[in-house]
Amino acid sequence: MKAENVSVVGVGYVGLTLATVLAERGFRVTGVDINKPLLEKLNRCEPHFYEKGLPLLLRKTVGKNLSFSDHIPGDSDTIILSVGTYIHPETKKPILEQIIRSAEQISENLNDGPLVILRSTVPIGTTRNVVKPILDKSKKEYSLAFCPERTVEGKALDELKELPQIIGGINEESIDLAFDLFKNITNTIVRMSSLEAAEMVKLLCNSHRDLNFAYANEIALICEKTGLDPHEVIRAANSGYGRSSISTPGFVGGSCLVKDPHILNYCVAQTDYKPRLIISGREVNEGMVDYVFGRIKEKVDCGGKMFITGMAFKGKPETDDLRDSPSVDLVEKLRKTGYGNISVHDFVVSDDRLKSLGYNPVSLEEGFESTDCVVIGNNHERYAYLNIDSYLGLMKKNSLFFDVWRMFEPEIITNNNNNNNNISYASIGK
Ligand SMILES: NC(=O)c1ccc[n+]([C@@H]2O[C@H](COP(=O)([O-])OP(=O)(O)OC[C@H]3O[C@@H](n4cnc5c(N)ncnc54)[C@H](O)[C@@H]3O)[C@@H](O)[C@H]2O)c1
Incomplete structure (x- = not known):
């Protein structure tokens, strides 16, 4: 099956940039969000954050093959989940409320056949142990993949086309379907052996980056004490x-x-x-x-x-x-x-x-x-x-x-x- 109608659920920093790039590449894309004033702004081609090139890309696609809605169209053959994930300020435990809510909304309206892709950054096991059981309640046939977003804010539109896409799937067919989608925007795709391995890649990339900065900061503090x-x-x-x-x-x-x-x-x-x-x-x-x-x-x-x-x-x-x-x-x-x-x-x-x-x-x-x-x-x-x-x-x-x-x-x-x-x-x- 070739994806034609893509819904991107959660049009924040990650969802909006991905939705516009997919629309630029010819997919019919619906950006779905629960924030209605935001949808109105986006339908007027007004992005709610600064991202280089985004206003122009919105003007090129909105009203043509990109639209925004508060519900997922029934004919979506791919549904991408890019809602927020957070941690509790004190316990630092992950908060997956938005993932759970949006998966429930997808499940309640699911038709047979679509590919569901989780794009948000999540703890290892979330796609299989949190999202899948919710989707299973629909008793519908679907494919399931995890493909993390790894772009950096400020260069997201370029990086979406340059960075390798990491794909993990619940089965080979799910990986193939996600591959067929992402090959339209990027040249390099890395097939992972499991959903969990793909989830881990995202976490280790950001933890590594954080550690790099921490190393530099610690060296700086050591230099201060040693007069260097x-x-x-x-x-x-x-x-x-x-x-x-x-x-x-x-x-x-x-x-x-x-x-x-x-x-x-x-x-x-x-x-x-x-x-x-x-x-x-x-x-x-x-x-x-x-x-x-x-x-x-x-x-x-x-x-x-x-x-x-x-x-x-x-x-x-x-x-x-x-x-x-x-x-x-x-x-x-x-x-x-x-x-x-x-x-x-x-x-x-x-x-x-x-x-x-x-x-x-x-x-x-x-x-x-x-x-x-x-x-x-x-x-x-x-x-x-x-x-x-x-x-x-x-x-x-x-x-x-x-x-x-x-x-x-x-x-x-x-x-x-x-x-x-x-x-x-x-x-x-x-
Ligand atoms: N910001 C980045 O550059 C970046 C980069 C890589 C990965 N990520 C990860 O991607 C995910 C999304 O990040 P973000 O910065 O785009 O978040 P965000 O808060 O900007 O966007 C989330 C959007 O989801 C919407 N939403 C919440 N619940 C919904 C529901 N039930 N149905 C429809 N829409 C709903 C919100 O209204 C919001 O517009 C997070 O897991 C984040 O860690 C972010």
Whole structure:
């Protein structure tokens, strides 16, 4: 059977980008979501998040072969589940409520024959032990595959076409059907021996990425205690030496990296193996907000004028995603501890959005003006193009410039010729 009508259930970051790329490739696609105002926006070709190329692709496809609805059309031959998965803030246990609800909705309206693909990031065994029993209640024939989303926000539309697709299936026929779908968008497909192996691939990719950052952050903290410059040593370690690919120290956030290592840890919670590395790495990264806060507090008291720029959880590739952003956590921590004069800025997140979340968005000029502390919270490329000398000239005497990602060399900040305001430079480990 060749898929023609595809339903993508959950049109958030993952579902919407996949739906538009499938529509671009000629499938008749319905994006399904329970959020009705969101559906109205999407039917007007207005995406609800920033993703490079997405507005154009929506204009090309919506009203032609892409539409949005609050229910799954009965003639769908492929149904892709891309709803959210979360962890409990305290217990860190996975929350699969959206998966269960949406699987129930699929099951209640299932016709014979379709391929159901789970795309969300889930604990090992979810497709077989959670989704399948719900679908079985329908007493209908269906195929079932797990194909994880591995794109990075900000480059999702390109990566959907470039990255290998990982496919696990309940049987060979399910893998073949998922293969036939994904071969239309990408050249490389990896067939896995089981659903569980495919689920594991996603978890280990993100846990590995989180660990890479944690390693860099730990090296930076060691450098601080040993009086070394972490960026100098990491740069040298990576230089022409293929066996090192150490990340840059920095804030680690976003809705995936903060939860997926915990989900992987949860997968063996009932066994006698307790992972040590993965959760330690997470703890190092989770500690970075407290670390930056602690260093700020040493230098600037609660009465200080604070300016945080780079509110999105990352700057490169650029995104307007504030979910689990360490800069947001830092602002909250400053507020809770009595810092009352805080303004924020981001190159991608709109001022209206920042205002709606209770922040005080300002221009870069206003932010730097008479400020006691500037925090560069993410690695957006536009920082490199700022005439930083003129901004530094606006800062207060003896103020602090906290450059979390080392977007500026320390000497550029401390030796700037035009200003005589004795600015201190800080970054992770320096
Ligand atoms: N954000 C990323 O770049 C990324 C990358 C790889 C994997 N993932 C994983 O993909 C999954 C989705 O992530 P996301 O960032 O797109 O989440 P999201 O929160 O942006 O989107 C989820 C969408 O599902 C909708 N939804 C919830 N319940 C529903 C239901 N019963 N029926 C229909 N729609 C429903 C929500 O309204 C929302 O629009 C998660 O498991 C995540 O870990 C995300």
